[in-house]
Amino acid sequence: MAPVGAPATTGGDTHRIDKAIVISLAEAHGFxxxxxxxxxxxxxxxxxxxxxxxxxxxxxxxxxxxxEKNQAPDL
Known part of the structure; x- marks a missing residue:
């Protein structure tokens, strides 16, 4: 895990990522x-x-x- 607030580019140096980035990316894709x-x-x-x-x-x-994948709203 990267330090809190570390930019995504940290992964190129230390192969680490801030947990908040992973959560944000997952949420942006419907999880x-x-x-x-x-x-x-x-x-x-x-x-x-x-x-x-x-x-x-x-x-x-x-x-x-x-x-978990967000459920599609009922139509």
Whole structure:
């Protein structure tokens, strides 16, 4: 996960993205956030190191989101 407020271009440097960007993109395509979990969170990750760096690889701070497709309105 990228730091809160990080631009989408951060992904090109660190392979991370701000959770808010993912939620916004999903909502723009007709989904709503149904649930989220901190199952993959790691408070010790400062979110600035590339996720492929051996010091953080497979231990980066990550998020888990579940989306549901918005229902079409009844006609």
């Amino acid at each position: 709503r956030l149904a649930e989220e979990s901190d199952l993959f969170a790691n408070a010790e990750d400062d979110r600035t190191i590339n996720v492929f760096d051996p010091s953080i690889r497979r231990k980066s701070d990550r998020f888990l989101l579940r989306f």
